[in-house]
Amino acid sequence: MSVIDRRRFLKTSAVGALASAAASKAVFADSPDTAAPASAPAPASSTNARPPKVTRILAEFIVKTGYQDLPAPARKEGVRTLMNWVGVAVGGSHDETVNRAVAALTPFSGPPQANLLGRSERFDIMNAAFINGVSSHIFDYDDTHLKTIIHPAGPVASAILAYSQYHPVSGKDFLNALVLGVETELRIGNAVYPNHYDVGWHITGTCGVFGSAAATGKLMGLSVQQMVWALGLAASQPVGLRESFGSMNKSFNPGRAAANGIFAALLAARDYTSSDGMIEAKRGWANTISTKQDYREITEALGTRYESTLNTYKPFACGIVIHPAIDAAIQLRNQYHLTADQIDHIDLRVHPLVIELTGKKTPQIGLEGKFSIYHAVAIAVIDGAGGEKQFSDAKVRDPVTVALREKVNAIIDPAIKPEQVDMTITLKDGRKLHKFIQHAIGSTEVPMTDQQLEKKFADLADGILSPTQTRALIEKCWHVEQLDSASEIALAALPQ
Known part of the structure; x- marks a missing residue:
């Protein structure tokens, strides 16, 4: 059973959810005093184990x-993660959301x-981290760990990157901290x-x-206890609720997480204490915010198996569940040289999660378009x-797009x-064109190439940095x- 299929089962099984919650309360103590080594953690389902x-x-x-x-x-994947992130952060840097954040925080930085x-503009490191985090997520074009839908x-x-401007660190140390934080x-x-x-x-x-606290703390040289x-x-x-999706608030969440992580590391560096079991304790993070706690996922093969190598990069600037449909639409468009006026209707069979997350039929702004399977398919055929x-306010409201979307x-x-x-695309002349996508471009099975990442980067930087600047910035990312x-x-990303 796939991860998301398993999630669907749990959502429809009240008995399973209640049993999981009950087991959690029975198993975990406030202050566990027995440790299991990273290679052999206590089984998550053990009835009497801590x-x-x-x-x-x-x-x-x-x-x-x-x-x-x-x-x-x-x-290698750490470098690709950095490359993609810099590109989307530069690309989103002049969005209205970022302009509003800059205006709101400038007097208080x-x-x-x-x-x-x-x-x-320049800010203190926590506000700079926040705004760059917002900028990198506003387009919903950033990296994605498909197992969890985390944008790492x-x-x-x-x-x-903000901390490295305050306290210089080498590129190797920076990449190490990035990989460890993502992991x-x-x-x-x-x-x-x-x-x-x-x-x-x-x-x-x-x-x-x-991840932010771990990576920043690593660069600060925290001791084990301080970490x-x-x-x-x-x-x-913890920050971020799914109700924020489709609004500026969604990009607030990774930005705030970045700033909060720095805040945590700075305090810990001065021996500001916390519980030693804040993740796993009975009233700690995992038990408070979830009915599932599988600590093997955290400790098994730690240092030999890297989740960060499963990171993926979006070829399309919207929710990941729409990507297969966009991929199919573009392939059919290109193969048959389709135009919108040829099409009678488009039928697509999708997983229930697609409608749950991206079922907006009549988006009015670009941000809503990113959560509309209907807009995404229409604009993929047109453009x-x-x-x-393709997810601008103008495109969402364009009469040709609206007509095809319907x-x-x-x-x-x-x-x-x-x-x-x-x-299946049915044309006005009666022809039916079919495409089944098993794995969309950008998935772990069909990853974006380095060359595709460069093109994505250049497209995002267009109009913000000169072509010469863009090329220089790309090279610095590849050779971090x-x-x-x-x-x-960071300095290479300053507009001239």
């Missing part, structure tokens, strides 16, 4: 893991310690997904704060693309997996490990 000291195990891993310990695939990507880079990269948030997310997400939490914010406290202080700051320009029929079919779509100071990336 959980391993997850917070400390994780802290020890973060503190003791150096750049030289990272396997080559983790380093502290010393000008770090700059904003794609802009000339925003909370972590936003935090440590931290993804493993914690695995432990509570899907129940945590189902109840309404925006998992990028709630888990991202751990335990940093993770504990992060646990006290042959699904980038940020011809799109999305039919729920539980037999279709979330990563699939079955599309050779940089004497990671702050060179």
Whole structure:
């Protein structure tokens, strides 16, 4: 059973949910005093076992893991994660959402310690991290860990790039912190997904704060005990609800997670204490916000299996569940040279989650269009693309788009997996064109190439940075490990 199929089962099984909650209350104690090693944690379903000291195990891993310990695939995907994140942050830097955040916070910002990507303003590191986090998520074009739907880079990269301008760090140390921060948030997310997400939490914010605290604390050189406290202080700051989707508030969540993580690490560096078991204790983070706690997801194969290598990058600037439909529409358009006036109607069979998350039939603004399967399919046929320009207010309201959107029929079919779509376009001349997508471009099975990431980056930076600047910034991202100071990336993203 796939992760999301399992989530669907749990949502429809009240008995299962109640049993899970009851088991959690019976199993976990406030202050566990027995530790299980990272390689052999206590089974999650054991009736009398206490959980391993997850917070400390994780802290020890973060503190003791150096750049030289990272396997080559983790380093490579860390570089690609950075590359994608810088591109989307620059691309979103002049969105109205970011303009409003800059205007609201400018009078209250502290010393000008770090700059904003794609802009000339400088803020204190926590506000810079917040705004860059907002900027990188506003287009819904950032990286995605498909197992949890976490967008990992925003909370972590936003935090440590800001910190690296305040306290210089090498490119190798920066990349190491980025990989460890992403690994931290993804493993914690695995432990509570899907129940945590189902109840309404925006998992990028709630888990991202751990990644931000871990990565920033790593660059600060925290001790194991201080890292335990940093993770504990992060646990006290969960942020983000799914009700915010479709509004500016959604991008607030990774931005706030980035700033909150820095806040936690700064306090911990001064020995500001927390509980030593804030993740796993009976009244700690995992038991408070989820009816599922599988601590094996956090501790098993820690340091040998890297969740961060499963990170993916969006070719389309919208919710990930729409991507198969956009992919199918573009392929049919290109294969048959379709135009909107040829089409009688479009039928697509989709997983129930697609309608749950992206069922807006009449979006009025670009942000709503990102959560409309109907708009996404229509604009993919019209433009042959699904980038940020296809989700503008103007495109959503365009009469040609609206007319085709009304011809799109999305039919729920539980037999279709979330990563699939079955599309049939019926033309006015009676022809039927069919496309089934097993795995869309951008998935782990069909990943974006480095060249595709570069093109995406260049498209996003167009009009903000000159082509020469864009090329130089791309090169710095690809060669981050050779940089004497990671702050060179932020400085290269200043418009001239």
